């Protein structure tokens with residue numbers, strides 16, 4: 001019988017609980033211990049201070065299924081959604097952690113045991129990478145576990161921008177750091193892509209499933225690498241990627257959870273072709289939006305709130321492209337509750353709140369979407385060099401509420417690029433105008449333009465300066 005995503009989550013946590021790990025519930029997407037981080041983007045984030053020895057816990061081994069968002073900041077997979085088989089804005093990271101307890105041998109043993117004995121994956125489909133100079137990990141894989149040497153790949157950290165891999169992890173410029181080892185799954189020769197370390201590694205044939213970090217050193221400001229007295233382990237495996245493998249499909253979007261969301265999205269948009277890329281985007285986006293709302297984020301014009309707003313608007317645009325007229329996105333919350341409500345009771349508890357908030361935001365954007373799209377369409381017809389000029393991108397942003405990544409999304413689908421530098425220059429000018437305007441006192445300007453603002457986009461959720469700037473701008 002195939003395992004559902006829920007089965008896999010439970011099997012993982014149970015397995016590590018049996019190996020003496022404390023099961024720790026998922027923390028919020030808003031990191032409680034790090035103001036510099038936009039969102040929780042890995043399972044280790046809530047344990048940062050534990051690794052640093054600043055947050056003592058009654059256990060030295062932990063396991064979790066941590067909700068993560070990678071849609072802004074250092075880790076941003078927003079542009080990958082709809083284009084790769086393996087990236088989401090929201091996903092769950094399954095992890096096991098050793099806080100100065102076990103190290104490389106046990107970590108590698110556990111990972112291999114879990115994949116090949118618990119999940120019964122065929123060993124010959126798995127490849128591993130190690131950090132180029134980490135002979136210890138290399139020998140553990142080849143000799144202790146017995147993975148053939150041609151499937152253990154050494155990866156360095158200075159291969160240039162064309163390569164995504166780099167097998168050395170660090171928490172920051174200073175502090176804990178160390179080599180990684182990663183497990184990849186070969187989805188078969190009919191899929192484009194090469195093994196890690198090859199020029200085709202960004203393809204989706206060999207998909208990274210598990211990343212294991214050995215926190216081995218403490219890096220000092222002068223670059224000195226001091227071995228940690230008690231090295232630690234941090235691992236992360238994407239639930240959706242392992243679910244795809246266990247369900248015998250290639251793309252995460254073909255798994256149980258996503259198929260249910262895609263069908264629901266087709267239902268509310270009127271789309272008939274279930275393989276349509278826009279349905280995947282919408283299915284992805286409802287998860288990040290709903291969970292961000294649960295964790296207290298509200299659409300706004302800056303910071304986390306603007307990331308949420310951008311994701312919602314992108315989803316709305318994709319729905320529009322599929323033929324949806326009127327609000328549809330909020331209707332998917334029910335399908336999400338059905339899929340994930342058991343693992344996340346707060347989803348069910350806050351269903352009505354999430355629906356209401358999404359609906360307001362959707363309806364608001366719906367007012368300007370059509371006009372913005374037809375302006376964009378005209379521009380696409382006229383542009384001759386396949387680059388959308390910055391002032392147009394700015395006007396779409398300023399007048400029609402099109403986040404620049406949304407415009408870019410449309411442009412990319414049609415084989416156009418966006419003049420980002422030109423857009424930035426326009427933004428800069430506007431900031432200056434806003435500053436000058438505010439020197440004359442805000443009353444007149446606000447009176448003059450607040451009507452336009454409510455007519456167009458009505459940023460009614462905003463409080464404080466963002467609103468004022470927005471009003472002056474218009």
Ligand code: ATP
Nearest residue numbers: 070077086087088091208209210211236237238241
């Ligand atoms: P990739 O190279 O495929 O982008 P990554 O190296 O950026 O993945 P890590 O930061 O090592 O990913 O995260 C640990 C694990 O979390 C990955 O091995 C993968 O299984 C999963 N993962 C990472 N990013 C995503 C994402 N955007 N969507 C779904 N799963 C992800």
Ligand code: MG
Nearest residue numbers: 075077087164
């Ligand atoms: Mg990545």
Ligand code: MG
Nearest residue numbers: 164165166208
């Ligand atoms: Mg990677």
Ligand code: MG
Nearest residue numbers: 182208210211
């Ligand atoms: Mg990785």
